[in-house]
Amino acid sequence: LLNAVPLFILLITLQCSRAVSPTGCDDAEPVARKALDLINKGRWDGYLFELLQVADAHLDKSESTAVYYLVLHVKESDCPVLSRKHWDDCEPAVSTRPSDIVIGQCKVIATTCLDGSQDLRVNGFNCTTSSASSVLANTKDSPVLIDFFEDTEPYRKEANQTLEKYKRENSDFASFRVDKVERVARVRGGERTNYYVDFSVRNCSSRWRSPTFGFCRADFINDAEASDLENPE
Template sequence: MKHYMLLSLLLALWCVPGAPVAQGGMNEGSCEDASAMAAAGLALSEINLDRTEGYVFALHRLSNVHTAQHGENGMVFYLTLDVEETNCSVHSKKDWKACQTRPPSTPVYGQCKTAIYISKVHRVVRLYKYNCIVRPVPAARVIRMCPDCMFLTSTDNPKVQEIVALSLEKFNREGGFSKPFTLLNVNRASNSAWFSRWDFRVEYTIQETTCLGTGPCPLLGCGFSRKGFCQAHLSSRDTDTSVDCEIYEPECSERETKGRVRSLPAMGQMVILPCRMSQPRIDVRVTLSLKQDPQIPGQVEPSILPFPKVVSANCFPAPAGETLVENLFFEDPMFKKWWAIWTC
């Protein structure tokens, strides 16, 4: 059903008007064009569905567009998307439009570069590659804006680990499932402190095990094990940890993902990466059209070109804004020089 919902958005696409040739047969597109915006929404939905860890991304703005015609009816879009993290786990498979972005005090923001092929006539949407970089808001900016607001903290914090253990034990005891769940990953933690008061919120993912009693608990096999996303809370005013978990039905997929998401430290913190600065992974090689298109009879797949190194003349830099996220996109040097991405 979700796939059909995505395909229905193709109705918003129309032919892209003529534009200057950028490189190797690409055309510069407009970030205000309705077809490019529709392609950006489809691309982000496909990226979120492809990912196996983290949170659903929502579209903040489209910041670069290039296109390449394929056949009479197809188009490859090379897009740069400014994104924000939402409160939905990728395991939920929810569409990004149904998710809320993070509160202004704890946003995670970044950019995704993606190549996506769309044929409206054949009702085909095919994500080829993507590369995302995200980073959290600097804690100092949050404290300056709102001293008693929640701000991100290390998931290795002993209090965070304690809250995870207590809340998961509580869920397994009271959740009503015959088999217990075990911790997969602590996704994020935030806290606030004001004089003698403190407040912690922790989010983590869990997976069902084979246990029927005590002892070591192996995970259930692929396709049989449910996963969950939990939110736990404990403050200095509470006597017990609260926990709320969403449980998702088993899903088995051994496919190779089409891209990656890299998390960097907040702006202003040192980034130490033992590699050189180069183009994103999607730039490394051209995917040649040497095989039959799996969805369109009599047509080969499109060639995926190296990602463009220039910003389209019809797309403009992120302006300064009223919200913290808008100002971070405006100030962050990582996204001003959006083509310079660290890759290993």
């Protein structure tokens, strides 16, 4: 759940003061794309949102500004927000790692100026997402079972273990700590059970004027009978 401002309070305030009318979803798409790009650029964890469609759009227009109330259907890409890419530039990774299918909805309030500058400001947004991968990835006769865990916090130990191993080999990262476990996937098949863990990190050193963030991926390859995860790659 992502909250930039108290969205519904702002929505009620603006709607009480002005008349809001429906507008075409196709007409609102350029504004929606710009707004979602700004939302991506303002985030420090997670993955880039990709716009699937504008599901609903309302407009409050005055002489100088236009305020859009948008409901967007989105999909998470495989690129972390820290890549600072646009979602159109996020190419699918060539990897044996399973790709999580995460879809969701963003409610957005955005204001654009009508003075010719086309400046856009995101007043507030609220996004909710959910993984559909576990349902879609496994079929009745599949020799491989793939699980994506929405509750990733139980795998913080594995993320910490991976980061500590990396810090022993790279002293420049000594002050980094695990910030959030982003995605966890388990692949079971044959004689192996593999875990794939994505997590974000933060530099906690007081020598830095502002926090520095990073993104890590770890692969754990285990025998089917292994009870814990000891060897990240």
